[in-house]
Amino acid sequence: MTNLATLIDRNAGFAPDKTAIRFEGQAITYAALSRDIARAAFLLRTRYGVGKGDRVAVLASNHPAYLILLYACARLGAILLPLNWRLAAAELGYILGHAEPRVGFVEPGFAETLRQAAPDLPAAPLDIPYAGADADGPGVLEDPLLLVYTSGTTGRPKGALLRQEALFHNAVMSQHMHGMVAEDHILSVLPFFHVGGLNIQTTPALQAGATVTIHSRFVPEAVLAAIAQDRPSLTLLVPATLRALLALPGWADADLSPLRAISTGSEPVHQALIDAVTARGLPLLQVYGATESCPIAIYTRLGGDLSRGSSTGLPGLLCEARIADDAGRELPHGMAGEVMLRGRNIFCGYWRDEAATRECMQDGWYRTGDIGTRDEEGYFFVHDRRKNMIISGGENIYPAEVERVLLEHPAIAEAAVLGAPDPKWQEVPVAFLVLRAGAVLEEEAVRAHVSARLARFKVPRRVVFTDSLPRTALGKVRHFELRPLIGTDA
Structure with a gap:
């Protein structure tokens, strides 16, 4: 050949x-x-x-x-x-x-x-x-x-x-x-x-x-x-x-x-x-x-x-x-x-x-x-991108794991988790969520859902509800477009 x-x-x-x-x-x-x-x-x-x-x-x-x-x-x-x-x-x-x-x-x-x-x-x-x-x-x-x-x-x-x-x-x-x-x-x-x-x-x-x-x-x-x-x-x-x-x-x-x-x-x-x-x-x-x-x-x-x-x-x-x-x-x-x-x-x-x-x-x-x-x-078993990993109080948090749990909630259609700077813990997780059509969900209910399934340090400190997540043609979330929306007060 x-x-x-x-x-x-x-x-x-x-x-x-x-x-x-x-x-x-x-x-x-x-x-x-x-x-x-x-x-x-x-x-x-x-x-x-x-x-x-x-x-x-x-x-x-x-x-x-x-x-x-x-x-x-x-x-x-x-x-x-x-x-x-x-x-x-x-x-x-x-x-x-x-x-x-x-x-x-x-x-x-x-x-x-x-x-x-x-x-x-x-x-x-x-x-x-x-x-x-x-x-x-x-x-x-x-x-x-x-x-x-x-x-x-x-x-x-x-x-x-x-x-x-x-x-x-x-x-x-x-x-x-x-x-x-x-x-x-x-x-x-x-x-x-x-x-x-x-x-x-x-x-x-x-x-x-x-x-x-x-x-x-x-x-x-x-x-x-x-x-x-x-x-x-x-x-x-x-x-x-x-x-x-x-x-x-x-x-x-x-x-x-x-x-x-x-x-x-x-x-x-x-x-x-x-x-x-x-x-x-x-x-x-x-x-x-x-x-x-x-x-x-x-x-x-x-x-x-x-x-x-x-x-x-x-x-x-x-x-x-x-x-x-x-x-x-x-x-x-x-x-x-x-x-x-x-x-x-x-x-x-x-x-x-x-x-x-x-x-x-x-x-x-x-x-x-x-x-x-x-x-x-x-x-x-592939857990997440290295750049996406959140280090909080010396613990590693893989956003994909938190996203998996979030998507188990019947009201949540899409989820992306990122790390936000934190003066005490170095980073804390922040969740961006798209709800299913007609669904209503409060931030505290999201945290309760995650805390029942994952360790406390993995629970999102803040939840941001949005109409859509920026994605590539193959469906991967463009995290760099979400980071400016996090702020530093999570």
């Missing part, structure tokens, strides 16, 4: 007429996908001068062109730059100025945003005109392929650079996790501008010769209808989208028999969500990782031990993981520390930011910034 595009070509050789991608009534066979990738590579090279190391931006909802451009870049040794269409023009402008792509492929509805963000960037339509074919390309597995800017929950985003080999190793682990084979049919609804939507199931499925049905965006009613009509065998939903699916009136009676499993990740998964899915007879698989790990690193496996509730599983087939102290030394079972990862799936650094790369790497291990534990059998 020369580069990742070779895998698509080989699948086209074995099963040319098999459907690779389904999208809005269109079916693209593996033979057609292989041709489209070759023609897109030719266009990139001849019209836009794209060569090894050059960046190719794409600003669009999920679309087959996303995948065609990804593998065309792999063929050329170029780098795909997926852009988050939820960002404002100024935010996109920072990323585009930092990454300096040669061309930006854009969905018509985002064309004006791209023009405002980067007036001088050549723009190209997603409906790629094919002028010829690129039979060969200089791309190899060691070449960088994806430049994905982190969600920026703590400030300016950083561009994580992933090699082709990272996607290859990631795909092997996905296939191991899901028991994924060519006969599988993947329903892909999460955004491709994140490595989760792109790489947990979608690219591994294409590299295995399976079929992928793409939805341009997540719409819970459309997902439920697609399960019944298109009969996919696997799908991926983050907790926020999974909760939206479960809230539909049709969920309880929906025909879920085509699915072998649902996978989820991106944040700690609460037991109530696990129970709601397994009550319908479906395994809920968990996957842990980061943009910097492509993202698959730790997971529970279909057919494996799923009895540990909130455990995110065992280190992946091709990834090492450990719980370590500040010096990077591995900690004993049951002791909380930082999750560290090592493997060929790990990124090769932050784009044009050597200082940030050095800060998160230690002796070949990637420091995730997440706090977790490992049990005696080696199963990992």
Whole structure:
């Protein structure tokens, strides 16, 4: 295998007429996908001068062109730059100025945003005109392929650079996790501008010769209808989208028999969500990782031990993981520390930011910034972001634990817990809550609910009721937007 595009070509050789991608009534066979990738590579090279190391931006909802451009870049040794269409023009402008792509492929509805963000960037339509074919390309597995800017929950985003080999190793682990084979049919609804939507199931499925049905965006009613009509065998939903699916009136009676499993990740998964899915007879698989790990690193496996509730599983087939102290030394079972990862799936650094790369790497291990534990059998439990941890009177408080308890209250729809400065205790927890429609709840009732279940020092000192929480596209709370609202008098 020369580069990742070779895998698509080989699948086209074995099963040319098999459907690779389904999208809005269109079916693209593996033979057609292989041709489209070759023609897109030719266009990139001849019209836009794209060569090894050059960046190719794409600003669009999920679309087959996303995948065609990804593998065309792999063929050329170029780098795909997926852009988050939820960002404002100024935010996109920072990323585009930092990454300096040669061309930006854009969905018509985002064309004006791209023009405002980067007036001088050549723009190209997603409906790629094919002028010829690129039979060969200089791309190899060691070449960088994806430049994905982190969600920026703590400030300016950083561009994580992933090699082709990272996607290859990631795909092997996905296939191991899901028991994924060519006969599988993947329903892909999460955004491709994140490595989760792109790489947990979608690219591994294409590299295995399976079929992928793409939805341009997540719409819970459309997902439920697609399960019944298109009969996919696997799908991926983050907790926020999974909760939206479960809230539909049709969920309880929906025909879920085509699915072998649902996978989820991106944040700690609460037991109530696990129970709601397994009550319908479906395994809920968990996957842990980061943009910097492509993202698959730790997971529970279909057919494996799923009895540990909130455990995110065992280190992946091709990834090492450990719980370590500040010096990077591995900690004993049951002791909380930082999750560290090592493997060929790990990124090769932050784009044009050597200082940030050095800060998160230690002796070949990637420091995730997440706090977790490992049990005696080696199963990992991820508790929270290290930066989110609250230290109160010498005690560690993991906001995710408090949030889990808050969400058990029937009146609370969403919760985020942050630390506020305190002259006596150093920090105290503050809860931001979104109530369910029509619900009424007093601050004292919130504290009583938490104090009945957790130690007193974990009870929020202050409760802030709000209409919504600022979130990333994958549902993670943007804590840095809430911190200015805390004040210092909690």
